[in-house]
Amino acid sequence: MKIYFYTTREKYGCFSNFSAHGFELDGLYWSTSEHYFQAQKFPKTADAEQIRLVKTPKEAAKMGRERTRPLRPDWEQVKDDIMQKAVLRKFETHADIREILLDTKDAEIVENSPIDYYWGCGANGSGKNKLGIILMEVRDILRHTYHTNANKSLSE
DSSP states (O other), X not given: OEEEEOSTTSTTGGGSTTSXXXXXXXXXXXXXXXXXXXXXXXXXSHXXXXXXXXXXXXXXXXXXXXXXXXXXXXXXXXXHHHHHHHHHHHHHHOHHHHHHHHTTTTOEEEEOOSSOSSSSOOTTSOSOOHHHHHHHHHHHHHHHHHHHHHHHHHHO
């Protein structure tokens, strides 16, 4: 079974980085995982703080994609880990969406983006679907964490 998501208005909209599920990470509050991800392109700069504070994830994405700011030199090497860190924290923070993710069991999760061939599947399905893969990895981490903790509390 495959589960497709793209916009926040859909059944699995909480899987989107634009979903309004804020969290604290690195000692700061982030409105969305998109805010966090885009800001990490410019760590410890005024640009990162500007991105963190903008009102919408769409604005954060636009600012993060502008090449008027100097992009961190290791971005291509670290972007997947940064995305996973943000997505994991988002689902650790919000029990309601954590349950939605865990309820997908072993289904393949696909970001059905017609324009993104890296994070999504692209218009023709040939994309790398990195966000979907990260969501499945996060699901496995959460399944192990919450299953282990549930067993621990039952045996205490």
